[in-house]
Amino acid sequence: MTNRSTPPTFDENFREHFHDLLVWRRDVREFRPDPVKDDILDGCLQLACQGPSVGNSQPWRFVHIRDQDRLNKLAHYFKDENQKALSDYDGEDAAKYARLKLSGLREAPVQISVFADTNTTAGKGLGSRTMTETKVYSVISAIQILWLSLRSHNIGLGWVSILPPDKMAGLMDVDENWVFVGHLCIGYPVEQTDIPDLVKKNWQKRLPMDRFLLQR
């Protein structure tokens, strides 16, 4: 899709579709093996790179992992960390946690690790002097755009954080100062649903809006 020169007008029809996109976005852990076309993935990454960033520093760094050895090591890291996480729970929660599927590392056809280059000179430090973490926030904004853009192509994304952050730059052979933000499993979902998996599996229900909105 090319950038247009005249500003678009967003109408009710668009808003309905956009609403559906937001409500039917899901964190996906079960993927079909069908490949994702390179041009679709590139287009979504391009949009992610148009996201907001502190001082326009564009600190996002995407590592598209193609090497099977790296993927195997990643899956082992996940297994170890997930086992440690399981040991934090007892009783019914432990049994429930053990049944959860918390990554598509073995199935998703596209695997991307995302880092923040918090030392980038782009943006000349504007906006991040008081809050250095804003570079990481910028990367999270880009991931959210990637998530929604992919979903608009009926492609799912699953965010994996059950990984050792201190080992990720080494595994990916990137600058050791880059901050690991998350690993993304990407592909066509087995199922489309408007209900989060952790709600379905009775782990954590959605909470009412009045818990989050304060009036002063």
Ligand SMILES: Cc1cc2nc3c(=O)[nH]c(=O)nc-3n(C[C@H](O)[C@H](O)[C@H](O)COP(=O)(O)O)c2cc1C
């Ligand atoms: C920062 C972040 C880290 C996450 N890490 C994981 C993870 O390691 N494994 C997993 O299965 N889901 C992970 N998720 C997905 C959440 O579990 C999911 O977003 C939440 O349960 C709500 O479901 P929904 O995204 O389908 O609405 C993560 C989400 C975020 C935003």
